Amino acid sequence: MNAPRYGLDPAVIEHWHRVNGPDGGLGPNRSRLARSGGRGGTAPYAEFVILEAENPDDFEQLLYWRPLSKIVAYSLLQTAVRTRRTSDQIRDHPSDFLIVAVQTLGGTTGRANGHEFRSGPGRLTITDSRLPYDLTTHGVSDSAGIWVPTEVLGGDIAAGATVPPTVPDTPLTRSCASLVSCLARDVAVGGADVDLDTELAAIEVVRAVLDQSEEPDRRPGDDPDVLRAVIVDLVDRNFRDPAFGATTLARHLHVSKRQLYRNLEELDMSLSEMLNERRLELARTLLAGPERVRLEGIARSAGFPSVATLRNRFRARYGVTPDDYRRVAEEDDVPEDRHVGSEA
Known part of the structure; x- marks a missing residue:
């Protein structure tokens, strides 16, 4: 040919x-x-x-x-x-x-x-x-x-x-x-x-x-794009763990918590907001699914320490309770993110 x-x-x-x-x-x-x-x-x-x-x-x-x-x-x-x-x-x-x-x-x-x-x-x-x-x-x-x-x-x-x-x-x-x-x-x-x-x-x-290196480089370096990508990747992998937070993230990055917070501030990132968003996104997906998972299971799967925490943060973010959101989803009329309810 x-x-x-x-x-x-x-x-x-x-x-x-x-x-x-x-x-x-x-x-x-x-x-x-x-x-x-x-x-x-x-x-x-x-x-x-x-x-x-x-x-x-x-x-x-x-x-x-x-x-x-x-x-x-x-x-x-x-x-x-x-x-x-x-x-x-x-x-x-x-x-x-x-x-x-x-x-x-x-x-x-x-x-x-x-x-x-x-x-x-x-x-x-x-x-x-x-x-x-x-x-x-x-x-x-x-x-x-x-x-x-x-x-x-x-x-x-x-x-x-x-x-x-x-x-x-x-x-x-x-x-x-x-x-x-x-x-x-x-x-x-x-x-x-x-x-x-x-x-x-x-x-x-x-x-x-x-x-084999005597001092292997386990840090993401000084490149802000690299550091941002590493942090986002670690959050995506670990947000379902309720214990995952600044201490765990700092250990993964081999930096102190003080240095971690300084880096997050320089990158204009909030760890708590990132974790909360990932957990709420997963909770919304589970609530809208056909399996009708109990709230205890949704809280556990999404990384919330309790059902009460899930309820409070869900209502603060979307303006409706998880139960109300599920009822809307069962009617096949799930609003878009910004229209679920009034955000706090």
Whole structure:
């Protein structure tokens, strides 16, 4: 099949295919190759990231990818491009993965995980998809890697703790880089059979690399967009816990309560208002549902310490009691948020 010619040199594509190995060369599993180019080539990614090609008419990307039980493996080749993930995209299209990758062509600079990002051939990098990033590849570049769910990487990371995008250059890091790039190509391109034990072993190596620093960076850095995204993410994950508050949030962020309140003030955010809104939104959803959950169950599910607290805050916010709201919902005439009742 004669594919359209864009910005990738055919000799570079041929070399990339040789490095990756033949499609399905290691197993029967289907290798998925997506090829895009030109000004419309960046459109498929618009919801998740913003791609800005250095030369839009010549933009070209070749991508192999394959999801497994726990991880997703990929290998890509592309012309120079700037890739951004914004706070709005994180809110609207959440993604709880660390992208662990290695390049062999070109270089990448920018900012990720709240830190400066600089990568070159052979260097292992980690990008947190829960946080904003802004990365630019220089010249034709490739990348092979795995997407690892944060929930399998330990309590701190699952709860929102951040890691630097580049890790110390040690024998363990280099071994992990080799493992990640080979596994990604064998799985995404070669169609190799991989069992769950192999996936978990790879995850363990990644976890070991993250833990090897003498003083691992678990703070979200000084970038206000990153800090805001981390706080919102932690609130979204934990608001159902009535005990979650400033003390718990400060512990997750590895800061004092005083520093937390200072940060919230600088970001023009109120933790109590955020928690109250999340809990009330869930309570409204449950009240309008067909299951007719008892108020005790709704209060417990939404993170309120008691039914009385649920009643008081619901009435203060919407101007009606939870019981009255449920009656309206059962009549299939649920008003919009701002018209449920007079807000206090």
